[in-house]
Amino acid sequence: xxxxxxxxxxxxxxxxxxxxxxxxxxxxxxxxxxxxxxxxxxxxxxxxxxxxxxxxxxxxxxxxxxxxxxxxxxxxxxxxxxxxxxxxxxxxxxxxxxxxxxxxxxxxxxxxxxxxxxxxxxxxxxxxxxxxxxxxxxxxxxxxxxxxxxxxxxxxxxxxxxxxxxxxxxxxxxxxxxxxxxxxxxxxxxxxxxxxxxxxxxxxxxxxxxxxxxxxxxxxxxxxxxx
Amino acid sequence: xxxxxxxxxxxxxxxxxxxxxxxxxxxxxxxxxxxxxxxxxxxxxxxxxxxxxxxxxxxxxxxxxxxxxxxxxxxxxxxxxxxxxxxxxxxxxxxxxxxxxxxxxxxxxxxxxxxxxxxxxxxxxxxxxxxxxxxxxxxxxxxxxxxxxxxxxxxxxxxxxxxxxxxxxxxxxxxxxxxxxxxxxxxxxxxxxxxxxxxxxxxxxxxxxxxxxxxxxxxxxxxxxxxxxxxx
Numbered sequence: 001x002x003x004x005x006x007x008x009x010x011x012x013x014x015x016x017x018x019x020x021x022x023x024x025x026x027x028x029x030x031x032x033x034x035x036x037x038x039x040x041x042x043x044x045x046x047x048x049x050x051x052x053x054x055x056x057x058x059x060x061x062x063x064x065x066x067x068x069x070x071x072x073x074x075x076x077x078x079x080x081x082x083x084x085x086x087x088x089x090x091x092x093x094x095x096x097x098x099x100x101x102x103x104x105x106x107x108x109x110x111x112x113x114x115x116x117x118x119x120x121x122x123x124x125x126x127x128x129x130x131x132x133x134x135x136x137x138x139x140x141x142x143x144x145x146x147x148x149x150x151x152x153x154x155x156x157x158x159x160x161x162x163x164x165x166x167x168x169x170x171x172x173x174x175x176x177x178x179x180x181x182x183x184x185x186x187x188x189x190x191x192x193x194x195x196x197x198x199x200x201x202x203x204x205x206x207x208x209x210x211x212x213x214x215x216x217x218x219x220x221x222x223x224x225x226x227x
Numbered sequence: 228x229x230x231x232x233x234x235x236x237x238x239x240x241x242x243x244x245x246x247x248x249x250x251x252x253x254x255x256x257x258x259x260x261x262x263x264x265x266x267x268x269x270x271x272x273x274x275x276x277x278x279x280x281x282x283x284x285x286x287x288x289x290x291x292x293x294x295x296x297x298x299x300x301x302x303x304x305x306x307x308x309x310x311x312x313x314x315x316x317x318x319x320x321x322x323x324x325x326x327x328x329x330x331x332x333x334x335x336x337x338x339x340x341x342x343x344x345x346x347x348x349x350x351x352x353x354x355x356x357x358x359x360x361x362x363x364x365x366x367x368x369x370x371x372x373x374x375x376x377x378x379x380x381x382x383x384x385x386x387x388x389x390x391x392x393x394x395x396x397x398x399x400x401x402x403x404x405x406x407x408x409x410x411x412x413x414x415x416x417x418x419x420x421x422x423x424x425x426x427x428x429x430x431x432x433x434x435x436x437x438x439x440x441x442x443x444x445x446x447x448x449x450x451x452x453x454x455x456x457x458x459x
Contacts, residue, residue, distance in 0.1 A: 004256060006259075007255075007256045007259035007260055007263070008252055008255045008256050008259060009259070010259035010262055010263060011254070011255030011256055011257070011258035011259030011260075011262065012255055012259075013259075013262075014258055014259060014261075014262030015255070015258055018262075024419060025412065025415055025416060025419060028415045028416075028418050028419045028422070029411065029412060029415040032304070032307050032308075032311055032411075032414070032415055032418055033315075035304050035307070035308060036308055036311060036312070036315060039308055054305055057298070057301060057302075059283045059288050059289060059298050060283070062288050063282055063283055063286055063288055066286060066288075
């Protein structure tokens with residue numbers, strides 16, 4: 001009952017406030033329409049000047065810069081400087097940069113050299129070189145005229161390909177070129193007719209036996225030249 | 228004393244008055260419930276403002292209520308434009324349809340609610356062809372009670388819903404206007420709700436309260452859990 005009376009009271013209040021609400025709504029609708037027209041005109045200008053439809057607000061820009069700075073602070077990453085390998089075989093090479101603290105220690109056989117040359121693929125795909133492979137000096141790569149394999153190539157030598165005989169038949173070739181030179185349909189050979197003595201059948205007669213029994217035609221060259 | 232103002236009510240009059248009272252109460256209750264629904268909807272729509280401005284506020288980029296209101300106004304109008312461009316296009320399509328129809332027929336005195344061409348349930352060039360139409364001008368449907376002209380009976384039906392090919396322009400126009408207009412006003416209501424929310428936030432976020440502050444109370448020292456004080 002109390003809720004009903006509350007709803008009744010609200011009903012009276014809303015009836016009184018409804019005209020003001022309608023006026024406010026109409027004002028905002030008109031403001032929105034004017035803003036739409038204004039934005040439409042601006043968007044034409046933005047289109048021809050190559051800007052975004054809604055340019056970044058100064059507060060948003062400040063927020064973005066702040067977030068980028070925070071991310072850079074949390075995840076410091078060395079900036080690789082790509083260097084083109086003139087040898088043509090090893091792809092792009094670059095020299096990893098190290099902090100100054102790394103150079104305080106003298107390089108010993110136990111400790112790896114501070115400057116290490118790595119392929120760009122290892123950096124991009126975060127592939128770590130194998131530990132047993134000695135790093136290549138950047139200077140040696142630049143000075144050697146002959147093409148030098150990169151670290152990646154040394155770590156991962158190309159597997160020796162097995163020699164495949166020429167007469168190897170690939171079922172994929174048959175599928176792709178069913179009537180190629182190698183895949184011409186073979187005509188069925190006619191079966192040789194076997195002449196056998198009368199009274200014998202295929203099961204009891206063999207053409208090889210013919211020579212032993214001196215029956216039929218026996219051709220040999222034993223007496224060649226004696227006649 | 229003069230009791231001329233007293234009205235003698237019959238039992239039937241009392242019943243009518245009680246029924247009328249209940250009807251009015253019910254009407255206000257329904258209006259109150261509808262109003263509560265609108266208020267809740269606007270509160271929910273206004274929550275979007277929090278999403279739009281929260282990053283900037285939580286990172287302390289805006290530092291004054293004025294800055295917050297200004298920034299929220301920009302974000303709100305942009306969000307409104309993103310919400311309102313579809314209904315505006317729908318409305319423009321409707322208006323364009325009507326203009327094309329008028330240009331083709333060269334009839335600029337077009338009655339949008341025309342329901343027939345003088346024949347019942349046939350023809351018609353307006354949206355009224357899809358509606359029930361009663362003849363409220365029929366004088367036989369009215370009567371006079373205590374000097375007031377009141378509707379005595381349901382007026383005669385002059386049109387039943389029927390489809391008319393001639394009115395197809397008007398169908399498109401009315402449908403586009405109703406759908407686009409409703410959509411647009413909902414977007415405008417959301418814009419109004421976000422603006423109200425932004426004003427509330429600008430007051431609330433930067434509010435400083437001294438309700439629980441007592442200057443005579445010394446500030447509490449933070450207790451260090453690693454070095455507890457040993458009793459002597």
